[in-house]
Amino acid sequence: MRILxxxxxxxxxxxxxxxxxETAPEAAVVGEAxxxxxxxxxxxxxxxxxxLLDIRMPLMDGLETARELARMxxxxAVVFVTAYDEHALAAFDLNAVDYLLKPVRKxxxxxxxxxxxxxGAERWEQLQRDLPAAPRSHICVRQQGNLRLIPLEEIRCFSADMKYTTLYTAKEEALIDDSLKSLEEEFPDRFLRVHRNALVALAHIVALEKSPAGTLRVRLAGLAEPVEVSRRHASAARQRLRRLEHERGARTP
Incomplete structure (x- = not known):
């Protein structure tokens, strides 16, 4: 058995x-993180x-890590390792492969x-369904067999074209596996649907403006090209952005 x-x-x-x-000399520890x-x-x-996965960690905790592993x-297999007591982990008792309480006994x-x-694969599918669905802090990008993690706060927008979804930051764009619908449901407080093919990051909206042709579009910090707002989503976009401006004004001393 190869163990991380x-x-x-x-x-x-x-x-x-x-x-x-001591316990499994035939096992090979292939890495640490x-x-x-x-x-x-x-x-x-x-x-x-x-x-063997700790739960409470910086940057990305064990639960979010387990959800990402379930997508691969x-x-x-994942075994949670934690200092929590058994009552706090009751939710994982039937879903995870197992959990170990610190200090771990042989x-x-x-x-x-x-x-x-x-x-087996059936248990992984169950684990993926039953883990608490807390929003992710990073989006996982797979490129030519490699993995990269992009912090959510760097993402300006998501755009869909046929079966593909592309995320855009101020520096790059990348294809991801997630659908716009799943992203909209996972991050309702961070991204706004402005078109059937686009979600924009509320934190990076600079302005809502009209194009020379009279259509509505959203300008985002760090992106040269604005994102088109469809007629269907224009009213909801205006209302959401008015609320956002009000909230920003209320936070300004």
Missing amino acids: IVDDEAPARRRLQDLLA ADGASALLAWAETRPDLV DEPP ERLALALGKARRF
């Missing part, structure tokens, strides 16, 4: 290394069978490894 250890504390990672050496974003990159490089082709680690060996 993910924990933001180096002593905790070393302890798991030592316990694995100190946060969820690094864990996804390490997964892409090492393709482990099992990820041939995802690994007997529990051995039991978790046994469950991981029996883990």
Whole structure:
């Protein structure tokens, strides 16, 4: 079994290394990571069978990391490792492969490894459905077999063309697997639907303006080209932007 250890504390990672050496000497630790974003990159490089995943970490926590892993082709089994008590983890008892409470004991680690060996695709699908659907902080981009994570706050807009969705930042554009509908449902407070083919980031809206042809469009910070607003979405866009201006004014001292 190939194992990736993910924990933001180096002593905790070393302890798991030592316990694995005692409990499962046939297992190979193929990598370590100190946060969820690094864990996804390490997964892409090492393709482990099992990820021992801490829950509370900086940048991207274990739950968000697990959701991203569930989207991958041939995802690994995941065992959560946490300092939370059993009552706080009751929600994961039937859905995750297993969870280990810190300090991890050898007997529990051995039991978790046994469950991981029996883990299959059907359980991953169940885990993906049942994990709490908290919004992501990053969008995962897959390019030529590599993974990159783009922070949500850098994204200016999403645009759809046929089956493809493209995200735009001030510096780049990238194809992603998510549909506009799923993105709109996941981030209702951060992105506004302005066209059947476009979502724009509320935080980066500079102005709502008319084009020389008389159509409405949104200008976004960092993007040279404005985004067209369809007639169907124009009224809702105006109302939302008026509320946004009011909120921004209320926050200004």
